[in-house]
Amino acid sequence: MNKTLSEKILSRKVGKDVSAGEIIVTDVDYMFAHDASGPLTIDQLRTMGIQKPAYPDKTIIIIDHAVPSPNKTISNNQEKLRKWAIKTGSRFSEAGRGICHQVLAEDYASPGQIILGTDSHTVTAGALAAFGTGMGATDVAVAIGLGKTWLRVPETIMIKLDGDLPTGVYSKDAMLTFIGKLTMEGATYKALEFSGSAINNMRMDERLTLSNMAVEAGAKVGLISSDETTKKYLESRGRGEFFQKIMPDKKAEYTETLKFDASEIEPTIAFPDTVDNIKTVSEAAGTEIQEVFIGSCTNGRIEDLRIAADILKGKKVNPNTKLIVTPASRETLLLAVQDLTLQTLIESGATVTPPGCGVCFGALGGVPADGDRILTTSNRNFKGRTGNPLSGTYLASPATAAVTAIKGEIADPREML
């Protein structure tokens, strides 16, 4: 046996040994569409003459991108999705419940599954050893209609992170460092697999950040073996029975193995307009920032909010900067209310918006002005990403975001910890 994690999951799924390069047709465990691509998905189903999902209980419609809806066109589109979900008996995640990838992690994803979504960050589920991958509306429509999809079994690049991340350095910094090395196309058509002692020691929220950004290097999937942490996470979600241990074989073949020493990773920032345009925070310190956003499917979980709140406690957001905080899910929001994280953030001057994609993709609130620099904890910074092509988007960890909000310029979180 010499299978990578991808080959293992896909072989189990199709019931025979498959290896990189093969094209397979496989069943899908969950397929979802959100309010940005959902209307097109159901239109494509209609055009194909398919009336209902092959498996309504595996089909999920999620309203997360525009929450709450800012205008009647979007409201009508969301209503169309809601009606379709009810009519077909599909699962439905209402506006305010959370960002699709966070909802999938909390309620659905488990090891060995195949998950398709009309969203590139469906790779997030890889942190739970689920083969999650993003596809376009038509591919997902076919999966909804037939319950299956076609895939090319990917080659795999192994990323090995050993050692301990220093204080003030997080999985986001590690991932930005990896992408800087891989470049934004370095893993195109391939899978990423993360391993090493630092990954083994990571909490699930930290792992979700890594897998989430696999697509920023072009990868099809970003997988992590399932272990005790996965098991505990599933148990905490009342889904313990879905745990199974999946890991690659010792002799699995990788096209490349990149090794990193966690102790050498520094707080890292991606500069506009590409995710691989990285600098260390020390190189970037002093760059003025007009807006800071803490949220998104990359870093909008409760642990991220707590990291930011610990730094912002008793301090004020700089008068030249705005801070917007958007919890990734309703549950995140509720936990942040219960443990007073939210109070700390609000007292510091943060504006808190409802669970959803928020500022991340530039269609809702928080659009930066011409010439502004916005620093966000999300995952991509292409020109115009946050709504204004005349502004620049910078990516960093929640800790870097919090100190930057206080200073009004890019600053090193290690100074305040």
Added chain:
Amino acid sequence: MNMEGKTWPFISTAWKFGDSISTDHISPGRYFHLRTNLPELTKHTLEDAREEYASNVKSGDFVVAGRNFGMGSSREHAAIMIKMSGAGAVVAKSFARIFYRNAINVGLPAIICNTDKIADKDQLSIDLELGKLKNETKGFELTFSPIPKEMMKILSEGGLVPYIKKYGDLKL
């Protein structure tokens, strides 16, 4: 294959773009509300890369780019918009995975080939079956690797929707 009456291969104009054209350049997120109004949305095709493209592109023109075309989001609108803008094909040094798949699914040929020597406004003819691209302006020919056969089946039906309508199943 037919492009509004034109039969491959035909001669058309190249619109040259650089490396790393993202789906945000092609289909800016700020036009989210237009995603259910494709003709309106198409007026903004590639707006954040070259604002003049959408209003000046002619039916059959080629979008020619550098590396990693279509990186970023999975929004299929990006591929649909380029197709609806009238482009006959996208030619790039490399494509992001999801965009490539979306392009074929919506019936937009995506050709991987070295585009270094193609300049804006060059006249090109492309033969999909033979895998040849001819630069009529500069007088040279390039060969490109054919679209994988599984995807060619989808493309030759005009995309995944007509494919499924015809076969009722995925049989690649």
